[in-house]
Amino acid sequence: MTDPILEVEDITLRFGGVTAIRNVAFHVNPGELFSIIGPNGAGKTSIFNTISQVYRPQEGDIRWKGSSIMGTRPDNVAALGIARTFQNIELFPQMTVVDNLLTGRHVRMTQSWFDGMIWRGKAKAEEMANRRRVEDIIDFLEIQEWRKHPVALLPYGFQKRVELGRALAMEPELLLLDEPVAGMNLEETEDMARFILDIRRELGISMIMVEHDMGLVMDIADRIMVLDFGEKIAEGTPEEVQKDPNVIAAYLGSSDVHAD
Amino acid sequence: MYKRPNLYTSYESETQILPTWTQKALMAFFIIQLFLLPFSIPVLNDDIPGLSWLPLIGDGIPLFRFLGDGEWIRASTKVLMLIVAAHGLNLLSGVAGQVSLGHAFFMGVGACTATYLGSASGSTTWGHSLPIWVWLPGAGIAAALIGIFVSPVAVKLRGLYLAIVTLGLVFLGIHLGNTSWGAKIAGPPALGRKAPELDIRLWKEEDPLINMSDDGRWLWFDIAEEGKRYLLYLVLAIGFTLLAKNLIRTRTGRAWQAIRDRDIAAEVMGIAEFRYKVQAFAISSFFAGVAGALFVGLSGQTLATDFGLFLSVEFIAILLIGGAGTTSGAIVGAFLIYMMPQFVEEATKWLSDQESGVTGVVGDTILTEGDDLGFINTSTVTPGWTLSVFDWNIVLFGVLIIVFLIFEPLGMYGIWVKIRNYWKRWPFSY
Numbered sequence: 001m002t003d004p005i006l007e008v009e010d011i012t013l014r015f016g017g018v019t020a021i022r023n024v025a026f027h028v029n030p031g032e033l034f035s036i037i038g039p040n041g042a043g044k045t046s047i048f049n050t051i052s053q054v055y056r057p058q059e060g061d062i063r064w065k066g067s068s069i070m071g072t073r074p075d076n077v078a079a080l081g082i083a084r085t086f087q088n089i090e091l092f093p094q095m096t097v098v099d100n101l102l103t104g105r106h107v108r109m110t111q112s113w114f115d116g117m118i119w120r121g122k123a124k125a126e127e128m129a130n131r132r133r134v135e136d137i138i139d140f141l142e143i144q145e146w147r148k149h150p151v152a153l154l155p156y157g158f159q160k161r162v163e164l165g166r167a168l169a170m171e172p173e174l175l176l177l178d179e180p181v182a183g184m185n186l187e188e189t190e191d192m193a194r195f196i197l198d199i200r201r202e203l204g205i206s207m208i209m210v211e212h213d214m215g216l217v218m219d220i221a222d223r224i225m226v227l228d229f230g231e232k233i234a235e236g237t238p239e240e241v242q243k244d245p246n247v248i249a250a251y252l253g254s255s256d257v258h259a260d
Numbered sequence: 261m262y263k264r265p266n267l268y269t270s271y272e273s274e275t276q277i278l279p280t281w282t283q284k285a286l287m288a289f290f291i292i293q294l295f296l297l298p299f300s301i302p303v304l305n306d307d308i309p310g311l312s313w314l315p316l317i318g319d320g321i322p323l324f325r326f327l328g329d330g331e332w333i334r335a336s337t338k339v340l341m342l343i344v345a346a347h348g349l350n351l352l353s354g355v356a357g358q359v360s361l362g363h364a365f366f367m368g369v370g371a372c373t374a375t376y377l378g379s380a381s382g383s384t385t386w387g388h389s390l391p392i393w394v395w396l397p398g399a400g401i402a403a404a405l406i407g408i409f410v411s412p413v414a415v416k417l418r419g420l421y422l423a424i425v426t427l428g429l430v431f432l433g434i435h436l437g438n439t440s441w442g443a444k445i446a447g448p449p450a451l452g453r454k455a456p457e458l459d460i461r462l463w464k465e466e467d468p469l470i471n472m473s474d475d476g477r478w479l480w481f482d483i484a485e486e487g488k489r490y491l492l493y494l495v496l497a498i499g500f501t502l503l504a505k506n507l508i509r510t511r512t513g514r515a516w517q518a519i520r521d522r523d524i525a526a527e528v529m530g531i532a533e534f535r536y537k538v539q540a541f542a543i544s545s546f547f548a549g550v551a552g553a554l555f556v557g558l559s560g561q562t563l564a565t566d567f568g569l570f571l572s573v574e575f576i577a578i579l580l581i582g583g584a585g586t587t588s589g590a591i592v593g594a595f596l597i598y599m600m601p602q603f604v605e606e607a608t609k610w611l612s613d614q615e616s617g618v619t620g621v622v623g624d625t626i627l628t629e630g631d632d633l634g635f636i637n638t639s640t641v642t643p644g645w646t647l648s649v650f651d652w653n654i655v656l657f658g659v660l661i662i663v664f665l666i667f668e669p670l671g672m673y674g675i676w677v678k679i680r681n682y683w684k685r686w687p688f689s690y
């Protein structure tokens with residue numbers, strides 16, 4: 001058994017009087033697709049924000065490959081190999097698709113401002129090489145025709161894809177997906193599910209997926225953690241979680257469940 | 261949606277600034293023209309023998325006759341200086357999204373540094389008489405260092421707060437210029453303060469390598485002192501345009517745009533927000549410092565009051581009207597904002613000289629010497645209730661800013677994109 005890539009140990013996150021996360025612990029193994037589910041306001045997005053250190057939990061510890069990342073700046077967390085998509089698309093709207101993806105390559109590039117400013121040797125070669133990598137991602141996500149458009153002009157479903165592409169461009173070891181199929185129709189959802197499975201199969205990237213679409217979660221997740229009011233109420237394989245009485249109670253009457 | 265096919269054979273050709281041969285040829289032609297402008301070349305500027313009966317071509321080619329003229333070459337030189345400064349503010353405000361009203365302050369820092377390093381010392385003034393290759397980069401570096409010095413405060417602020425704090429810098433700068441130390445660097449020529457010389461020297465030798473301060477002959481043609489300075493500024497403006505363009509299209513420029521568009525997402529993507537904001541301030545201030553040095557190199561005097569609020573606002577207008585975030589926008593904006601008042605003035609003069617015909621009637625109607633009805637007061641002695649050309653220019657300036665803000669936030673660049681897309685799609689109207 002290999003060591004977990006990410007370990008979250010009893011974290012608590014408070015906003016003033018509101019406790020968004022209370023004593024939550026979990027871990028993600030290499031290559032695993034771990035899913036976090038729970039009703040609205042359960043604290044799922046907050047967990048992502050603590051992992052990328054946008055929020056600092058008051059208690060607990062988060063370890064990446066064995067060493068604590070508590071207090072690390074978000075950009076340094078990204079450089080470790082943790083990439084992320086957002087619940088409400090956070091692309092750079094005025095930039096083109098290509099430029100958004102190239103921005104994802106930022107952590108994998110080394111040129112200084114001076115190299116770029118004089119457009120010589122290193123910077124030029126690096127821009128070309130990364131442009132080629134970005135083109136691979138464009139092909140993979142089937143967004144060729146949107147390449148040169150500012151992302152603000154793209155339909156919602158394609159924006160979601162570009163955001164996934166931007167995270168992939170970082171060549172992460174762990175990918176955090178916050179509701180990747182929210183607001184999508186059946187066809188778009190199937191496309192996205194295919195991309196997620198391909199990423200896992202071909203690139204072997206570990207993932208944490210927050211999602212309200214129970215059908216999707218039960219289909220593709222290896223393990224699931226269920227949150228309610230900031231607390232962990234269950235964890236296990238899809239079968240185990242579906243049978244868990246706590247989960248059934250928490251979701252009873254909730255409109256979020258479209259489990260089949 | 262209609263779209264031009266991507267016929268590029270490699271990313272290298274795709275990332276070129278001017279991808280097609282037609283674009284390259286047109287640009288080369290245009291730049292050669294700009295370089296020929298200040299030379300007194302008979303066929304271009306003067307009578308073409310045997311063709312004098314042709315109304316326009318007869319006295320040389322119009323562009324050369326007008327812009328190559330003494331007064332206009334000075335105006336063109338000023339535009340080139342403004343372009344360097346506008347690129348600087350564009351990188352900070354247009355690309356990195358940090359709206360700064362302090363650009364004039366950093367230009368002032370550059371102007372004072374250039375004067376301190378490059379001018380002669382005297383009984384009431386400090387100076388080191390160093391050559392241009394010291395004082396010009398020195399002006400940029402000094403401004404950049406001060407930019408780095410203030411940026412930790414500036415980086416913490418956003419939007420309106422940042423604008424107000426940087427505005428404070430402008431007033432601070434003018435105040436410092438009026439202190440007794442400031443007066444040893446900046447002051448009117450009447451008090452013995454001269455701007456640095458543009459002559460290109462190795463060090464302080466008597467005869468410069470390239471004489472920039474007298475009329476002379478370059479290559480095969482006569483060129484005036486003003487023409488020489490124009491050429492120097494042209495080379496610098498082209499150079500700084502390329503630097504700005506390169507910054508925008510590479511890693512640093514993308515990081516700035518990412519911070520401008522969404523700062524938190526940018527950080528989560530691995531962009532060190534603090535570092536990149538400080539870099540934006542430093543590089544923008546470097547451009548401003550160099551432009552400030554060029555400013556005094558052109559005006560011949562170093563006055564703190566030249567670097568006041570109005571200059572800062574002028575640059576905001578340049579970005580708004582040209583199109584913030586694009587290199588071409590900074591160039592077009594600088595040209596329009598500076599040349600427009602000049603053209604209005606020229607047109608008024610021309611109109612007031614018309615005695616008869618339609619233009620004479622139009623001139624009679626809208627011009628006034630202050631004693632009858634009319635919109636524009638051309639009299640220098642009788643102040644009427646109507647506004648002078650100068651006042652009208654300020655009004656026009658304000659109206660343009662408002663119109664662009666409301667109707668075309670992308671400036672002239674946005675208008676150009678619309679026209680281009682229209683022609684690309686023509687005859688289809690969708």
Ligand SMILES: Nc1ncnc2c1ncn2[C@@H]1O[C@H](COP(=O)(O)OP(=O)(O)OP(=O)(O)O)[C@@H](O)[C@H]1O
Binds near residue numbers: 018039046
């Ligand atoms: N920046 C913040 N300031 C104050 N409270 C916050 C902040 N961010 C989140 N919260 C609170 O923390 C709790 C958890 O929010 P979070 O966004 O993590 O929920 P979620 O599980 O992602 O919900 P959803 O399914 O709606 O996305 C909520 O009560 C929310 O109001």
Ligand SMILES: [Mg+2]
Binds near residue numbers: 044045046087
């Ligand atoms: Mg959420």
